[in-house]
Amino acid sequence: xxxxxxxxxxxxxxxxxxxxxxxxxxxxxxxxxxxxxxxxxxxxxxxxxxxxxxxxxxxxxxxxxxxxxxxxxxxxxxxxxxxxxxxxxxxxxxxxxxxxxxxxxxxxxxxxxxxxxxxxxxxxxxxxxxxxxxxxxxxxxxxxxxxxxxxxxxxxxxxxxxxxxxxxxxxxxxxxxxxxxxxxxxxxxxxxxxxxxxxxxxxxxxxxxxxxxxxxxxxxxxxxxxxxxxxxxxxxxxxxxxxxxxxxxxxxxxxxxxxxxxxxxxxxxxxxxxxxxxxxxxxxxxxxxxxxxxxxxxxxxxxxxxxxxxxxxxxxxxxxxxxxxxxxxxxxxxxx
Amino acid sequence: xxxxxxxxxxxxxxxxxxxxxxxxxxxxxxxxxxxxxxxxxxxxxxxxxxxxxxxxxxxxxxxxxxxxxxxxxxxxxxxxxxxxxxxxxxxxxxxxxxxxxxxxxxxxxxxxxxxxxxxxxxxxxxxxxxxxxxxxxxxxxxxxxxxxxxxxxxxxxxxxxxxxxxxxxxxxxxxxxxxxxxxxxxxxxxxxxxxxxxxxxxxxxxxxxxxxxxxxxxxxxxxxxxxxxxxxxxxxxxxxxxxxxxxxxxxxxxxxxxxxxxxxxxxxxxxxxxxxxxxxxxxxxxxxxxxxxxxxxxxxxxxxxxxxxxxxxxxxxxxxxxxxxxxxxxxxxxxxxxxxxxxxxxxxxxx
Numbered sequence: 112x113x114x115x116x117x118x119x120x121x122x123x124x125x126x127x128x129x130x131x132x133x134x135x136x137x138x139x140x141x142x143x144x145x146x147x148x149x150x151x152x153x154x155x156x157x158x159x160x161x162x163x164x165x166x167x168x169x170x171x172x173x174x175x176x177x178x179x180x181x182x183x184x185x186x187x188x189x190x191x192x193x194x195x196x197x198x199x200x201x202x203x204x205x206x207x208x209x210x211x212x213x214x215x216x217x218x219x220x221x222x223x224x225x226x227x228x229x230x231x232x233x234x235x236x237x238x239x240x241x242x243x244x245x246x247x248x249x250x251x252x253x254x255x256x257x258x259x260x261x262x263x264x265x266x267x268x269x270x271x272x273x274x275x276x277x278x279x280x281x282x283x284x285x286x287x288x289x290x291x292x293x294x295x296x297x298x299x300x301x302x303x304x305x306x307x308x309x310x311x312x313x314x315x316x317x318x319x320x321x322x323x324x325x326x327x328x329x330x331x332x333x334x335x336x337x338x339x340x341x342x343x344x345x346x347x348x349x350x351x352x353x354x355x356x357x358x359x360x361x362x363x364x365x366x367x368x369x370x371x372x373x374x375x376x377x378x379x380x381x382x383x384x385x386x387x388x389x390x391x392x393x394x395x396x397x398x399x400x401x402x403x404x405x406x407x408x409x410x411x412x413x414x415x416x417x418x419x420x421x422x423x424x425x426x427x428x429x430x431x432x433x434x435x436x437x438x439x440x441x442x443x444x445x446x447x
Numbered sequence: 448x449x450x451x452x453x454x455x456x457x458x459x460x461x462x463x464x465x466x467x468x469x470x471x472x473x474x475x476x477x478x479x480x481x482x483x484x485x486x487x488x489x490x491x492x493x494x495x496x497x498x499x500x501x502x503x504x505x506x507x508x509x510x511x512x513x514x515x516x517x518x519x520x521x522x523x524x525x526x527x528x529x530x531x532x533x534x535x536x537x538x539x540x541x542x543x544x545x546x547x548x549x550x551x552x553x554x555x556x557x558x559x560x561x562x563x564x565x566x567x568x569x570x571x572x573x574x575x576x577x578x579x580x581x582x583x584x585x586x587x588x589x590x591x592x593x594x595x596x597x598x599x600x601x602x603x604x605x606x607x608x609x610x611x612x613x614x615x616x617x618x619x620x621x622x623x624x625x626x627x628x629x630x631x632x633x634x635x636x637x638x639x640x641x642x643x644x645x646x647x648x649x650x651x652x653x654x655x656x657x658x659x660x661x662x663x664x665x666x667x668x669x670x671x672x673x674x675x676x677x678x679x680x681x682x683x684x685x686x687x688x689x690x691x692x693x694x695x696x697x698x699x700x701x702x703x704x705x706x707x708x709x710x711x712x713x714x715x716x717x718x719x720x721x722x723x724x725x726x727x728x729x730x731x732x733x734x735x736x737x738x739x740x741x742x743x744x745x746x747x748x749x750x751x752x753x754x755x756x757x758x759x760x761x762x763x764x765x766x767x768x769x770x771x772x773x774x775x776x777x778x779x780x781x782x783x784x785x786x787x788x789x790x791x792x793x794x795x796x797x798x
Binding site for chain 1: 517570573574577578580581582584585586588589592593596597598599707713714717754756757759761763764767768771
């Protein structure tokens with residue numbers, strides 16, 4: 112961090128000013144001039160929090176994607192399908208048993224199982240041929256998409272939010288001040304905040320597991336040089352299977368989250384694949400902190416864009432990606 | 448993996464267009480005389496579609512086979528050209544169209560689409576190898592969502608309808624017979640152009656860049672300039688295909704640039720084989736036949752007719768697994784089955 116400030120004093124200053132301005136926008140009571148220029152603060156705050164919480168969801172999807180890529184050099188274009196499959200499973204389980212938490216467990220285990228099968232039956236046989244692997248994942252994504260369409264049809268599904276998470280919660284952010292001088296606080300859906308908190312916990316746990324445990328050490332060593340790691344006597348194939356299972360399982364969990372947040376339908380797989388791609392291109396391939404930063408940027412730009420420039424929102428996300436590619440092709444927080 | 452096995456020497460490469468061989472002549476005569484025996488459904492729905500899809504996939508074949516860059520945005524470039532033609536040309540959607548003549552709208556659309564593809568390529572070459580596929584997929588998907596949500600330029604989900612097509616010399620070029628010959632001539636020109644370029648110094652340098660970029664850089668070639676130039680050329684070819692496509696359908700909507708269709712182009716090129724320019728056309732023919740008749744065929748063998756994409760996906764997986772150089776590779780291996788094992792292409796050895 113301090114090295115970055117030393118090397119790029121100008122950019123650091125600019126980033127600090129931008130963060131300070133964003134914080135001011137969130138915490139301050141907006142002066143009337145600003146409200147007139149860009150609309151009410153409530154709209155902004157809602158879009159802001161939607162963006163951040165959506166970033167949490169994107170992080171869940173993209174972190175598995177980036178982990179698999181970092182270790183195995185495998186661009187898993189079927190990752191969106193795993194997400195969608197997890198969502199359908201979550202819907203089926205929560206509909207059947209009525210338990211929201213159980214649907215997470217089932218989605219994680221089953222989708223991780225699919226990941227294990229993919230690694231054992233397919234990718235193990237074409238190690239080191241990244242373009243061929245990518246084509247296979249593309250073929251698999253078509254097959255999966257059609258199988259899911261076959262089973263679940265083209266309808267929209269929504270995973271029911273459990274009763275203890277329904278309803279808004281009051282946040283200590285002032286959206287407006289009434290003429291009587293009474294402050295109006297932001298009301299925000301509880302479920303989104305809980306899910307965001309959970310994704311932060313998962314992210315931190317992943318970071319700790321990668322940086323503070325023996326397994327994490329093996330995975331990081333594999334990201335750097337898997338041939339040497341294999342030569343050191345580590346059973347690299349088992350590591351591959353475990354990482355693939357974990358990444359796929361995360362996508363499954365994210366599917367349930369997405370099904371609760373939004374809805375599950377054919378085509379969502381492509382959307383989340385695109386988001387994962389942009390997130391990891393932004394953040395840097397194979398980097399978990401990069402995925403977190405990229406996810407928040409993509410989530411914010413999508414939501415703020417949807418509010419302030421509705422018909423060009425996707426272009427905003429895309430322009431950010433182009434900018435990052437132009438300035439830092441390896442991603443904002445590059446793994447290497 | 449190398450998409451195309453590097454050939455041992457230039458001499459070993461098959462002659463591009465062997466006039467002494469009967470096969471090209473047969474294909475040419477069949478293609479020219481086809482309208483005599485075929486009804487207009489087959490002419491436009493099967494053969495016209497094959498040629499158009501083949502041209503778009505040809506641009507990917509050039510990039511992937513010659514330059515080693517698997518781009519998923521070739522259909523997006525084609526769709527961009529179609530959209531530009533619709534926006535500048537005369538259409539039934541007056542809110543977005545400028546109503547220019549086709550002879551003005553067509554070159555503008557070609558130029559803009561080529562620019563679009565070149566800029567996309569310039570972005571993609573900033574990173575290496577596998578990232579290309581991700582960045583081009585991101586570009587394609589972003590363009591699809593953009594056309595869907597933007598009404599001011601692209602008329603959103605509805606798209607642009609009743610697009611007028613060229614009519615001159617007293618011929619309506621959209622009528623079934625003239626349009627078939629038009630696409631045939633354009634496709635043939637594109638084919639020979641690509642075929643020539645692969646053997647031209649530029650194509651050879653590009654293959655050098657594909658096989659060993661560092662050595663080419665050491666030899667004084669500007670590696671990225673070659674790659675961007677390849678993207679520009681491929682974008683132009685794809686744009687031609689896109690213009691033909693929009694003339695054919697007379698409408699364009701976000702569905703024409705969807706991610707599924709972009710993946711279809713990749714499937715077409717790789718099923719046919721990216722080693723030779725004829726590959727994409729073979730792939731396109733198989734794909735169009737499947738797309739048209741899969742419904743009846745699946746019903747015939749007692750399955751749900753809607754499982755067309757499953758069939759396509761499984762077929763693609765089979766090809767990727769067992770014959771990385773596509774149908775052409777299968778054919779070549781079959782032809783050389785008697786030859787000693789060392790003469791076989793190494794491509795099929797793994798699996």
